[in-house]
Amino acid sequence: MKWPTIIVAFFAVSLMSSAVLAQETWRPQQRAAQAQPQAATERSEAEVIVLHALNDGKGIDPKIGKMPQLKQPPFSAYSSYRLLHRGRVNLVKGKDATLVLPNKGKVVLQLKSVSKTKKGKRFVLATRIDKANGSKFFRGEFKAKPRNIFFVAGERHGKGILVVGIRVTTQ
Amino acid sequence: MTDETGTIPADAAGTDFGDDGLLMRLYDGELEGDELALAQGLVEDDQNAQDKIASMAMVGSFLRECVDADERGDVIADAVMARIEAGAHENIDDGAEPDPPTEAMPNVRLGAKSSANDNARAIFAVAGLAAAVAFGMFFWGGSPTSSGPVAEAPDPLPTQPAAEVAFRDQWSSASAEPPQSEIEEYEPTVEVASVDFGSKSGSVFYVPSGEPGEATTVVWVSDLEEEEEL
Known part of the structure; x- marks a missing residue:
């Protein structure tokens, strides 16, 4: 396997990992945003x-x-x-x-x-x-x-x- | 051409066009009884009928040969493709230089030469796909703008519902027509998302609430059933 191929593969894997991590980071904020109106309705x-x-x-x-x-x-x-x-x-x-x-x-x-x-x-x-x-x-x-x-x-x-x-x- | 019993009379059973069907059915072995005897007699007595039977046999054998040749052609094509693939693998395994290009087998040479790059292409394709998935997850799966449907939901209702026309009509019938700008100043504080009057009729009015720029929503239902009962 040549170096450019390895670099591209590494880049792709890193990008996917970043996307997954970013999703996990935002998820609590989403939950908080959804919980706020519920509290108001009570x-x-x-x-x-x-x-x-x-x-x-x-x-x-x-x-x-x-x-x-x-x-x-x-x-x-x-x-x-x-x-x-x-x-x-x-x-x-x-x-x-x-x-x-x-x-x-x-x-x-x-x-x-x-x-x-x-x-x-x-x-x-x-x-x-x-x-x-x-x-x-x-x-x-x-x-x-x-x-x-x-x-x-x-x-x-x-x-x-x-x-x-x-x-x-x-x- | 046939009599009342449905058979062909002997005197009419010449070698005209009507007998071709009978001969074809005789050749196919479909005749029985009187029809079979009639057809056999026709073939024995008439040279034209014998020629027709012979030509039917010739055409039949020709068609069978054509079908067989077609099937053989498929077998040959499969054999050629198998040989092409085998030759390509031999070139890779031996590490030998590929054969010079020939017009007869151009694909063999191309396949053998490009096979070394197939892995790289596959990796690039997978990497591209992974990148596309990552971008998709990033923008559509985890974007904060798409996470707050409650907080940031767009207003699904028109700012000026169609029922405002009713208000305008009512206003005009009750008093002088107000200036256009005066109507548009009012904004309903309660929007009607849906109404179901059932079998009754009704209207939606927007009445100035007394607060500047605000209108109160009024749904007025005509209770005609009750009126009829009264």
Whole structure:
């Protein structure tokens, strides 16, 4: 075997060894990066408010607090909003968190993942609303910034509709 | 050419084209009974029929010889290739100078001369392959940029979902058309990844939240089933 051949073979073996070593060096960093969001999800929860929208001209219930969205379309289709329920559910990744609605329907939330973007954390939340008879009313998946509310509205309740507001919070 | 029983009448059994099939079947040994007797009688009486049978035999033997010659050609080719390989190994083992090139066997000489470099080529090929694998492991297997799908995942959702059109339509129906720049200032704080209204209809609205530049996501479902029940 000639010298150039030996040198090339030695170079190749060295390169492979370096690549394997480099992988091993980065692996703990990868594990740490993956573990960080998991730790964040353990302390997540969702605030759920349930409003009853009616057209009885009574205005917005003061218990609801500051919520300027209710004066704008499409909410402005109803003249009054009454707070029916305000509660919190713990969010554990991959597990359902259920809240029973005043009409015996259910709101089921499941935290799918938490991602960290340049603009901060994003919580991917699967949301399911079932009617009292168990039939499906709504299925959706949202990617939410913490402390920002979103609404699912429209389910008939009495002479009006239910408006469900969901806000992810972290402790 | 045939009567009601399907046989060829004797008066029509001349040496015309229709009898060729009968003669071919006779030559192949496929005839029986009346057809066999008819064909045999035809061959005995008609010189043309006898000639045709003879020509069929000649063509058959010619074809068989062609097939045999083809098979022999393969055997010869195999023998030649074996001899070429044997000659190449003899040259290596003896350490003798290779034969001068001839037009008849150019590959023998090339094979004998290049065989000494085969090991080097193989080593270079293996080394190149190893280097490629190493680079592949380095860049795709262990790169930190590919290790953080949670931390660095690209935003899979469009910044302006299609449902924003609904918001725009709703806005325009509720009040005067806002300036284009005013709509684009709002960014939804909650993005809709997917919605399933089932058999119902629904819309996604982005309502100004009161905070500058931020819009609240509102999914509005038309609960028509309940309306019908009421």
